[in-house]
Amino acid sequence: MTAPEGAPELRVDVVTVFPEYLAPLRLSLIGRAVARGVVDLHVHDLRRHGVGVHRAVDDAPFGGGPGMLMAPGPWGDALDEVVAAGRAALGPAATPHLVFPSPAGRLFTQRRARELAAVGWLVIGCGRYEGIDERVLDEYGERFPVLPLSIGDYVLAGGEAAALVVVEATARLLPGVLGNAESLAEESHERGLLEHPAYTRPAVWRGRAVPEVLTGGDHARIARWRREQALRRTAERRPDLLADPEQRPGPAAREDTGGPRR
Ligand code: SAM
16 A cells, blocks of 8 residues: 555554553654654553453453463454544545464564555554453454464563564565665565675774675675575575575575685
8 A cells, every 4th residue: 555645654553451562663763764654653552441440351261271361352442442543544444454463373574574564554462461362353353354473483471572573574664764775675584585794894803804705896796795695694594495485586696706704
């Protein structure tokens, strides 16, 4: 979706029991995008919809088992409110894409970040405890795209850190967020490869010289060297990427001019 001049490229609503956790989204690159209105960020406190004096949002799981689960009532009330507010701003036909961070979700990748950068409106529901009652995903999944997303094969205490990851990775792909958009195309995961090693001044540091090819000014040779280094690094560190037919790196470099030297 291409936003009209001056309108945000992406609206992001985050629902959480720890609104303060999302404060880093007001810093640095993404913070500037928020301040400039490229990203329209709204953070909502789920506890406003909690029950009783303690504003409880959790309950014991049916069927037993350890821990507590987030109850559907507060989530339904919060999400209805978020959808209504978003549609009041974006128009009655606007479609939120609902992301639920979860270690049981599909893996969040650079490709997924690119897809999310184009949707126009993201709503992120941060789980805590043992997660969220599944009926919340079922209910909203009948009306909107619902994406349970994992940021990796480990278990966090809550979805807020994952929400930071998803918003940062997605928002930096929006037009005008990065100063140098060209750097995006060269990055790790953009072409199914990890990025090549990189160096800056001084040309010699603690007896370590940068690879000679980088100081020679032959741009075709530099490009071949970088490509070769990217392939080598990917084979060493992430051979799974090379095996993934979806990643499909282009043809291999024809020339290897050697790696870093002392
Ligand atoms: N019982 C859940 C399971 O085994 O799938 C784990 C719940 S976890 C302790 C609490 C919350 O942290 C989840 O609801 C989710 O929002 C978040 N979370 C934990 N690990 C995550 C991951 N790898 N990626 C995204 N979100 C994660």
